[in-house]
Every structure is written in structure tokens, then in C-alpha cells.
Amino acid sequence: MARRVTLADVSKAAGVGIATVSRALAAEPHPDVSAATRERIRSVADELGYRPSVTARILRNGGYRALSVIVPDDLWGWWEPVVVSAFHAADERGYHVLVHPIAGQQGGAAGVIAALANIPTDGILIFGSTTDPGVKDAADALRLPIVAIDDALKDTILPTISVDNVQGARMAVEHLVNQGRRSIAYVGSAGDAAFSSDREQGYREAVAAAGLPVDDALVVHCTDSENESLVTFPEFDAFLAAHPEIDAIFCEFDLMAAPVLRTLRRAGRTVPDDIALIGFDDERAAQLVDPPLTTIRQPYEEMGALAVATLVDRANTTGAAERILVTPTLKRRQSA
Amino acid sequence: MARRVTLADVSKAAGVGIATVSRALAAEPHPDVSAATRERIRSVADELGYRPSVTARILRNGGYRALSVIVPDDLWGWWEPVVVSAFHAADERGYHVLVHPIAGQQGGAAGVIAALANIPTDGILIFGSTTDPGVKDAADALRLPIVAIDDALKDTILPTISVDNVQGARMAVEHLVNQGRRSIAYVGSAGDAAFSSDREQGYREAVAAAGLPVDDALVVHCTDSENESLVTFPEFDAFLAAHPEIDAIFCEFDLMAAPVLRTLRRAGRTVPDDIALIGFDDERAAQLVDPPLTTIRQPYEEMGALAVATLVDRANTTGAAERILVTPTLKRRQSA
DNA sequence: TTGTATGCGTTATCAT
DNA sequence: ATGATAACGCATACAA
Secondary structure, X not given: OOOOOOHHHHHHHHOOOHHHHHHHHXXXXXXXXXXXXXXXXXXXXXXXXXXXXXXXXXXXXXXXXXXXXXXXXXXOOOOHHHHHHHHHHHHHOOOEEEEEEOOOXXXXXXXXXXXXXXXXXXXXXXXXXXOOHHHHHHHHHOOOOEEEEOOOOOOOOOOEEEEOHHHHHHHHHHHHHHOOOOOEEEEEEOOOXXXXXXXXXXXXXXXXXXXXXXXXXXXXXXXXXXXXXXXXXXXXXXXHHHOOOOOEEEEOOHHHHHHHHHHXXXXXXXXXXXXXXXXXXXXXXXXXXXXXXXXXXXXXXHHHHHHHHHHHHOOOOOOOOOEEEEOOEEEOOOOO | OOOOOOHHHHHHHHOOOHHHHHHHHOOOOOOOOOHHXXXXXXXXXXXXXXXXXXXXXXXXXXXXXXEEEEEOOOOOOOXXXXXXXXXXXXXXXXXXXXXXXXXXXXXXXXHHHHHXXXXXXXXXXXXXXXOOHHHHHHHHHOOOOEEEEOOOOOOOOOOEEEEOHHHHHHHHHHHHHHOOOOOEEEEEXXXXXXXXXXXXXXXXXXXXXXXXXXXXXXXXXXXOOOOOOOOOOHHHHHHHHHOOOOOEEEEOOHHHHHHHHHHHHHOOOOXXXXXXXXXXXXXXXXXXXXXXXXXXXXXXHHHHHHHHHHHHHOOOOOOOOOEEEEOOEEEOOOOO
């Protein structure tokens, strides 16, 4: 691997001073370098294959700012709009944005953060903070401010931005009630994620608030299959058979709607005429299922901007592990 | 914004030489610095909030290598596995990987590349190279090697890695034929992308090779709706009504299968019993539709690794604008 | 118009 | 065990 070509090399080859070369090659050429020498220097630089050292430039000029976004292996598509809005917010503040997929890297999220030691960056935005305290430790070791976007954890060890899941669930059920639905089922996951219990709680609150009976029998928990071949949820299959009277379903998140819809279809039930269906998240899957899914949308744009603002403004502060809640909106499509 | 704390600051505050501080704070502390002074220096550094300058470190030590991956606004999920494999391939060679979403940045892809002038990077991997010659110009201006992953363009101005679309389409049709299907329709897009004509060509070749009549009437081109509310393709609705006799469909890409399946369902046709359906790409959508889609999978892992290899090995070569074809595989699910 | 010298923050070499 | 100093590659203030 040949040594890199520097200004000194070009200057020597062109028989001029280093400073002249620097001036001639600047992005907007210095006005007081003669056109003749500039052309000559340029061609020499070309010949030698000169490439300026971004690193040296940064060291000399200062002012390089970057934020690192750490994204999980799955959920791609979920966080796309968040990253985009984070980009814009960072841009406005003169920050670059680096995206680092965890993607099976050594040590998971904490490992990725540790690797940031060798990358110029000034802050970390991480999706789905795990319970792993190593994440916080790794960030602390680098003295980098960190904020998470996550609603899966009950106890945050990081400053965290989350959607208000209870409120979103209430909005979903209220929409169903407004459509005249009276027997509303809840289809949730079996896990113990915070968003899971929050959404179920919101469902219960809204059902009660509508003056409808809160019936535990109308709450189904489905187990997520490990492999992709999951076509329907056995739990929901059984539930629907036992409760043909329901006229609406609130799915804990959009992805669950795909298997649920398959079951409904096989049972000859129509959506939304027979049974209305509403999801949560408004991710890609919502547009792919049939019919397109009415859902509760997380305010992704706001979340990204908020994360960057928190990160930058907090750069010199100690970041308390508080949770910032943002408000979801109803996205109406055709399933309810 | 306070000036950054440097080694000199710590050294002054601790009353020791700069070198000692450097040694004490090194990742694996130098053995010949006394434990006492090390502890003292550490606590002083802590107090002052010292953060090493990655930039200065790089300048001094050299050896920093990075590759930039430029990803399009849509298609997230499509390129995820490619990026992941690129990560591993880059890692093996000691390269970092930076991901840059285009995400409405000034000047599109070319603008993103131009902005790389201020980011330490040694090569560019771009998804879906556009016809924009500005992309190549921008990369050339930075003297950065660039390779594209794309199968939409006929004439490549960049070294490009593509899946063999003709072969993939043939594989799809052959699979259908092997299932005993005899009246196979082609549902494609109306655009003039290279993959579009290639896949249609592969379809025609395979139909002919199977001794089946190649009937233009069995080829439908559907117009992509701009807004997301596209539920079915009017062109396909009409086609199905006119050709109830078909027993199989090859969709140009997975995403088209969602609207097609809706039409089929409304017409009371069952998949795969009545009509078999096969897609192309094996992206997320394939697993969400009902039934899960049998499809032709692009070898994403291979593509990412190949791109990195090309980039790194080509670093000092002139990159000819050749096209490297990779072979797809059949991914069997339930629609055919 | 062009050249010389300095400093950006590190680490490594050489002294001490 | 620790300190002074050179060098990484660049851009600029200052001289010429």
C-alpha cells in the first residue's frame, strides 16, 4: 500500500511552496494565486493522485461534529423516518450523522458503542435500548451523551424518548367505539415489554370509559413464533372460534395484523364490515396487508428531531434518565 | 461551547508531563507508569472531562479506513442484508462502514457524495445508481472508488453488481412449470427499468423452453400508483376478468404481489390451489402477504461482500464500468 | 504572488 | 518512572 500523497509531495514535484499548493487546491481557489501556477499545480496533483487528508483538515480547522445512530437488526423500516428526521435536525446544527447497524457485531449494542472510540463522534442515538447496563457504561466510558428511542423497557437507564402507548391505545379503542363497535377484542403479544402492558392498559381504560364491559376473555395473548413461517396465531385461531360475536379488534402492533387477518379471512369474516381492525405503529406492514390497516402512528419525525435536540443541548449536561413521551396520531386507512 | 480539554490541560492540572498523561490514559495503560500517578491522572482527567481527540489520534497513528454506503430513501429492508454482509466483509479488512441515507439531502445522491469531502472515507458503495452522471463526477472529484448495487439501469457508468434477472425469471417460470402449471401470466411494471425488461425476457424464454405458447395477451403491465392508497391494479383487475383460465402468475417483484393477491381474493380465486403465484426479490413484503410468497431471492449477502471486495481491491485501480452478475435462488414458501 | 513557520492533539522516540 | 520534542497533513498569519 503506497504511502499517501501529501501537499509536500505535490509542492516538491511542482517546485513551489506548500502554502501555494494548499491555496491552489482549495475548494474555492484562493484569488491571489496566479491562474498559471494554479493550473500547473492542479495537473501535478492530478498526476500524483493527490487526495487531501480529511483527518488533518479536521484537526486543523476544527468544527467537525457528528452524531452516531445505532440501529437494531430487525425493525428496519420502523426507524427509517426517525433517522431521516434526525438527519435534518442534525444538519441544521452542523452535525454529520453516522449510522451503525448492530447487525451481529461483536458484543451487540455495547460493542458497537465501544467501537465508537475509534470514530469521530459526539453523541449517540440508540434505538431500542436493551436492559444491558453495558450500553450505558460503554457510552459513559467514552463520555458521549446518549439518548434512546424505545418503549419496550419499563425502567430506563438512559434518557429515553417514547410514544405515549397508553394514550395511543385509548385513541385506537375510541375510534372503534365511534364507529359503533361494541365488542372489542385485544390481541397482544406474550412478552413483558413496556409498550405491551401500556397498550393493554390503554385498551382497558378506553373500554371502561366507553361504558363497555371490560372482559378478560376478550384479551388474547399470542406467542411470537421464532421462525418466519408463522402464518396464523394458534391462540387467536382458538379465540375467534370461541368468540364469534366480536365486532372489532385492536392489535398491539401492526405486524400482528398480518396473521390475524389470515385467520379472519379463513373464517370467512370480512374487514372492516364484519370486524373492524386497528393496529399500532404505522410501519410498512400496515400498507401491505389486505385491507390496508388503520393504525395509531408513532410521531417518528418528531422523535428524531427531539432526540437530536436532546443530544446536542445535553452535550455538556449530565443526562438524567428521564423518559420523554410523545403523542401518537390516528392514521386512517381501510380496516376500521 | 467550551474549548475541548486536551492532554496539555490535564498535564498542567496534574502537574506532570504530557507524555505521562498520554501513557496513563492509554487504552491498555503503559506498564512503566506508576500506579499512583496513573490513578491521580485518571481522576484529574475525569474531573476535567477529558475526551481524547479521535481525529488527532487518527492523524498521528494513521491506519483509519472507512467505506461509505449510500442508501436510497425507500427500499429500506431491501438492502438491509446487503449492508450487514458489507459490514462483515469490511470488518475483516479493517475498514469501518458509514451509512449515509440520501433522505432528501441537498443534491440527492451526488450531493451526499460531495459531502463526503468532509468525512474520512476511502470508498463508496451506492445502492441504485441513478442515470445521474453527477454521481460518478462527484466520486471522481473526490478520487474515491465507487461501486453500485443496482439492476435498474441498462447502461452502467459505474462498476455495478446486479442479480441475473433473466436467469431468475427463468427459474421462477420453471418452478411453475414443474408444478404442472400451463397457463402462466406475467405481471410487470410499466417502467423501463433494466430489471423489468430482463425479467420479462426471462419469462418469455422459459415459457418457450417449456414448449408452452408465448402469448402476449398473458403479459400485463401495471402502472405504479404514486400514493400509497393503491389497493389493486386496475390493469390486473381487467386482465383477470378477461383471462380466467390462467393457472399461475409470475410477479415482476414481490411488492406487486400484494395488490395482485387482493384482486385474486376478491375474485374468489385461491392461491396456490387455483392459481400459483411467484415473486422476485424476497424482501420483507414476501412474508407479510397471504399466503407467504414463494419467490426468487437475490443473493444479498454475496452482493454486499462482493461490493466491498471490489471496492477495496480496486482502490488503486481504474474501475471500469463493468457489470458483475450474481445468481439468485428459489425461496419456496406457500404461494407456489 | 508566493514562501516560511506555526499549531491543531496525539503518540512514540529519545533523553533523563 | 517521567519529561521534552518531533511528526502526522493541513491551512493560515506573517514575511518577503
